[in-house]
Amino acid sequence: MEAEEQPVLQFNLVNKVYAAADKSAAGHKVLIDLSMTLYPGMVVGLLGQNGAGKSTLMRCALGIVDIDSGNINTLGESPENLSNEAKQRIGYVPQQPFGYEGFTVDKALELHRSFYPNWDTALEQDWLKRFDLDVTQAVQKLSVGQRQSLALIMAMAYRPTLLLLDEPVASLDPIARRQFMGDLFDLALESGSAVLFSSHITSDLERVASHVALIKKGELVLFKEIDALREEVKLLTISDDTQLPANYTILSQTGQAVLVDTQGNAEVVVGVQHEKSLNLEQLFMELHR
Numbered sequence: 001m002e003a004e005e006q007p008v009l010q011f012n013l014v015n016k017v018y019a020a021a022d023k024s025a026a027g028h029k030v031l032i033d034l035s036m037t038l039y040p041g042m043v044v045g046l047l048g049q050n051g052a053g054k055s056t057l058m059r060c061a062l063g064i065v066d067i068d069s070g071n072i073n074t075l076g077e078s079p080e081n082l083s084n085e086a087k088q089r090i091g092y093v094p095q096q097p098f099g100y101e102g103f104t105v106d107k108a109l110e111l112h113r114s115f116y117p118n119w120d121t122a123l124e125q126d127w128l129k130r131f132d133l134d135v136t137q138a139v140q141k142l143s144v145g146q147r148q149s150l151a152l153i154m155a156m157a158y159r160p161t162l163l164l165l166d167e168p169v170a171s172l173d174p175i176a177r178r179q180f181m182g183d184l185f186d187l188a189l190e191s192g193s194a195v196l197f198s199s200h201i202t203s204d205l206e207r208v209a210s211h212v213a214l215i216k217k218g219e220l221v222l223f224k225e226i227d228a229l230r231e232e233v234k235l236l237t238i239s240d241d242t243q244l245p246a247n248y249t250i251l252s253q254t255g256q257a258v259l260v261d262t263q264g265n266a267e268v269v270v271g272v273q274h275e276k277s278l279n280l281e282q283l284f285m286e287l288h289r
């Protein structure tokens with residue numbers, strides 16, 4: 001990553017508390033001191049349990065939800081005052097896409113296209129074909145997966161600089177999912193976009209993400225290049241008197257089993273009886289043990 005590159009999206013010590021229904025009760029902390037930076041070309045897979053704060057994070061980046069402290073820089077602007085120019089460079093697919101009821105697919109696309117001067121018609125046509133969408137079909141009669149496909153085309157055919165996808169493939173069949181995830185990565189590389197997508201499908205994330213961001217109860221516990229994950233995050237079995245190096249981050253500990261981020265430190269540590277590399281699913285399970 002070149003030092004002079006401007007971030008596409010930056011969260012800096014962001015906190016978000018949702019007020020409790022009972023106003024006298026303490027609110028619910030959903031994002032806690034969360035900092036993370038996305039540069040052009042990064043495809044960041046956001047992983048976390050239900051309710052961890054993934055959707056809220058994306059909604060904060062778009063100014064749909066206000067934050068309580070910290071700051072967010074979305075395409076160089078503050079999310080609560082995003083300019084029209086910035087909005088035209090952002091693609092967003094929420095968990096439950098909606099809108100365009102009463103339109104056919106082609107009429108919906110025609111209207112949507114008119115908002116985006118950079119619309120790439122060839123890309124749109126290509127994706128309509130891949131997702132096998134019938135453009136004469138009424139939007140409200142599309143299946144959930146077809147609707148998600150349409151929402152993806154609408155969010156991506158203008159090659160946005162920032163793409164926020166909230167579980168974009170949850171309703172897609174395995175073939176459409178695989179194609180889409182491959183295309184997503186290509187698009188980001190070709191267009192120099194940054195992508196933040198949430199998914200519970202760890203194999204998809206491992207296949208296409210350049211980085212993984214792991215959120216646990218509103219805290220970012222790990223943000224790492226996917227290639228470095230296997231090398232640097234290890235499950236260690238240690239003896240009682242083991243002194244782990246100061247630059248290791250302990251991600252979780254259950255008795256003598258310690259999940260650590262070695263931060264690339266390859267030194268041999270006295271007292272480590274066993275060490276194991278983990279795939280993303282194993283890592284996720286270990287972190288939530």
Ligand SMILES: Nc1ncnc2c1ncn2[C@@H]1O[C@H](COP(=O)(O)OP(=O)(O)OP(=O)(O)O)[C@@H](O)[C@H]1O
Pocket residue numbers: 018019028030048049050051052053054055056057095
């Ligand atoms: N508008 C709101 N008011 C109050 N609480 C909310 C609101 N929106 C979300 N929450 C709560 O904030 C927490 C985080 O929700 P969020 O939707 O960000 O989680 P998520 O990680 O996207 O979950 P999932 O994987 O289930 O989609 C949850 O406990 C949720 O109930």
